[in-house]
Amino acid sequence: MSRLETNSIHIGKEYNQTSAVVTPIFQTSTYLASDNLDEYVIAATETKHPEFYHRHGNPTNSQVAAILASLEKTEDALVLATGMAAISTAILAVVKSGDHIIAQQSHYSGASLFLKEFLKDYDVDITQIDQTDNISFSEAIRTNTRLIYIETPSNPNLDITDLAFIGRLGHEKGITTMVDNTFASPINQVPAEFGIDVIVHSATKYLGGHSDLTAGAVCGTKDYIHKVWRRSLVLGASLSPFDSWLLLRGLKTLALRVHQINENALQLAKWLSQNNHIKSVIYTGLPTHPQHELARRQMKGFTGMLCIEVAGSTEDEQYNRAQNILKNLKVFANAASLGGVESLIVHPASMWGSHHSNQQKKTAGINRGMLRISVGIEHIDDLIGDFRQAFEA
Secondary structure (H helix, E strand, O other): OOOHHHHHHHOOHHHOOOOOOOOOOOOOOEOOOOOOHHHHHHHHHOOOOOOOEOOOOOHHHHHHHHHHHHHHOOOEEEEEOOHHHHHHHHHHOOOOOOOEEEEEOOOOHHHHHHHHHHHHHOOOEEEEEOOOOHHHHHHHOOOOEEEEEEEOOOOOOOOOOOHHHHHHHHHHHOOEEEEEOOOOHHHHOOHHHHOOOEEEEEOOOOOOOOOOOOOEEEEEOHHHHHHHHHHHHHHOOEOOHHHHHHHHHHHOOHHHHHHHHHHHHHHHHHHHHOOOOEEEEEOOOOOOOOOHHHHHHHOOOOOOEEEEEEOOOOHHHHHHHHHHHHHHOOOOEEOOOOOOOOOEEEOHHHHHHHHOOHHHHHHOOOOOOEEEEEOOOOOHHHHHHHHHHHHHO
16 A cells, blocks of 8 residues: 555554444453463563553554554654643653754744753753754754754744755764654644654644544654653553543544645735735745745645734734724634644644743744634634634624
């Protein structure tokens, strides 16, 4: 098999040892041991063995991981309980006390807190740079740099990092490169094609696609996934059997959902960019995006994520208008998360709350007049109509 639409349905079926067409939920914490103690030792120690103890592995987890590795074009993958479990465990499999990480100024809020607070408490130094400036990455390298951690498009301001440059830089300098590919999904972007070593996901988002599960994923070489799995055994963030089954179901329609979402988002971004209630629209698929050409080179589609800055003469006025828009929207739900079949909208400055200072928000490109939109699969006329009536109200 080679087509991703087919692979997302059929890869990993060998882990379903039943006659059921749909893989069952293996709702068990433990499995019967073999009478042969040599076989039992293998089950207890083999990476991700699917039938020993749930924290070690699960048949559905193995099938999901096989699909994700296929989609991301890596040797192997591991699924965990949340996106942050994937990010933190993946990073902790690379760095130790005294090491240095190069990261961006703009990251998902949870990742930013992990980098700036948790890792610093364990004597891991972080340098955050402008992801749009390739030279900044090169200049930030030290003798103890072990990891370049990036996110593209970034959350929430949709800046783009040059994957090919980072891939080359990492290989030349012997530094592990890792990218959060959540915003793009493997349908729109395959970082391994540009030499990136490790790909992480909040599988809660596009991969699951229905806002009914939390999960994370790490994709990389077999040797590296073994290290991540070993870390996960002691950190304990195993993916539950039911969420694993929901994720497997969601992956079957990933390509269909993302293609429709891409189409909707581009049409909505074009319409919003021509509306006088909006000061600016940030969307990688618009020629007005400052890195549009780079996005075209490394992305197959431009995702369902866009940001708008509400019109207003002051930030306070923008903030009040943003609140009014949120209050009057009917189809778009004011809720955190993204990547589901339903359209969501959120106020990033409020969502980041007191976890980040005003200066940190400003550095990450977040102001009080910004709204982040996750476009779903509803009819585009209804999505545009919802904004139209909200503006009129």
